[in-house]
Amino acid sequence: MPNSYPEPSLPSRFFTKEEIESYYRDGVVCARGLLDTETVHHLREALEDTLKKVSVLGKNALNRESKGFHGDIFVWKLHDVFRDLALFSSLPALAHQILETETVNFFYEQFFVKRAGCPVDTPWHQDIPFWPVRGSQIVSFWITLDPVTRESSGLEFVAGSQDWDQRYKAVTPGHDAYLMDTELPVSPNYAEHRDTHNVVGWDMEPGDVIVFGPVVCHGSAANASNIHDRRALAFRYCGPDVQYSPQHATMPLLWDHGLEPGDPLGGPLFPQVWPHVIEEEVARRMDGPEPPSEKQVGAFIKHLADTGFGPTGQK
Ligand SMILES: O=C(O)CCC(=O)C(=O)O
Structure with missing residues (x-):
């Protein structure tokens, strides 16, 4: 149904047949030059602005600020540059092309900033x-906002691992103890198994985008560059087979979403973006920033405390 909000933009180019084939064969592909210079510039400014205000999740679970590592999720709820990239940029059309589903919903976005010399690696997962x-x-x-190589923490993947049945523990760069509280094994560091596994990665320029699926195993090294920051963002989209399925030791949702287990993702936290947004899902966010729900934040902090996980996410 038509609404008063913008349609998603069309990309300056769609994925090529070869890129789609690589994505389905390897679980990952690097698509060159998908975002223009102006978009990258706005994202850099927005990210630096966001980093001045540490969120409750950053503080309690994600950041290792003293080491130059910053992360956060669902920043699109607070910052309009992230909102507009999530909902109205060319990413929804590209997600539609790769997922081949009639509708696409925005799942969430996340950033991973490793300042020059940051010693924090992203464990394989x-x-x-x-x-x-x-x-x-x-x-x-x-999406990288800085030139990146393997040495400056370019993301690497085990090509083909999207077909593995094996699942690994959710290990964050900060080794958050709550997310690791499962029976799953810790992933090997595949950077040390290049002789036996097809480990792939790319030197990238801002505007290049790595496209990958939910199961392919990946990780990145510390940022060994003493000059270049490594600022990266991940925007994630989903199709209608994705259902809400809360479990212990999974990413907390600090915004009210109105979903019951088994519901397909949708509503104000996971709005439809293709073929267009739905007024009821995005109207509140289009009116202004939406901070997390105080009730959900309180429940998250209490849950960490009750289960023995302290405010830093460490047991
Ligand atoms: O940027 C990184 O080091 C990690 C990115 C990542 O794991 C992801 O986007 O899923």
């Missing part, structure tokens, strides 16, 4: 064990 959802129609777009 799959994304799906982190998430309170089940389903397969999920795609992530990893």
Whole structure:
């Protein structure tokens, strides 16, 4: 149904046949030049602005500020540059092309900032064990705002691991104890197994985007560059087979979403973005920033305390 909000933009180019084939064969592909210079510039400014205000999740679970590592999630709820990229940029059309589903919903976005010389690596992992959802129609777009090489913490993948049955523990760069509280094994560091596994990664320029699925195993080294920051964002989209499925030791949702277990993702936290947004889902956010629900934040802090996880996420 038509509404008064913008339609998603069309990309300056769609994925090529070869890129789509690589994505389905390897679980990942690097698509060059998907975002223009102006978009990258706005994202840099927005990210630096966001970093001045540490969120409750950053403070309690994600950041290792003393080491130059900053992370956060659902920043689109607070910052309009992230909101507009999530809802109205060319990413929804690209997600539609890769997922081949009639509708696409925005799942969430996340940033990973490793300042020059940051010694924090991103342990090898799959994304799906982190998430309170089940389903397969999920795609992530990893966007770098700085030139990046393996040495400056370029993301690397085990090509083909999207077909593995094995699942690994959700290990964050800060080794958050709550997310690791499962029976799953810790992933090997595949950077040390290049002789036996097809480990792939790319030197990238701002505007290049890595496209990958929810199961492919990936990780990145510390930022060994003493000059370049490594600022990356991941925007994630999903199709209709993805359902809300909350479990212990999965990513907390600090915004009210109105979903029951088994519901397909939708509503104000996971709005439809393709073929267009739905007024009831986004109207509140279009009116202004939406801070997390005080009730959900309180429940999250209490849950960490009750289960023996302290305010830093460490037991
Ligand atoms: O940027 C990184 O180091 C990690 C990114 C990542 O794991 C992800 O986007 O799923």
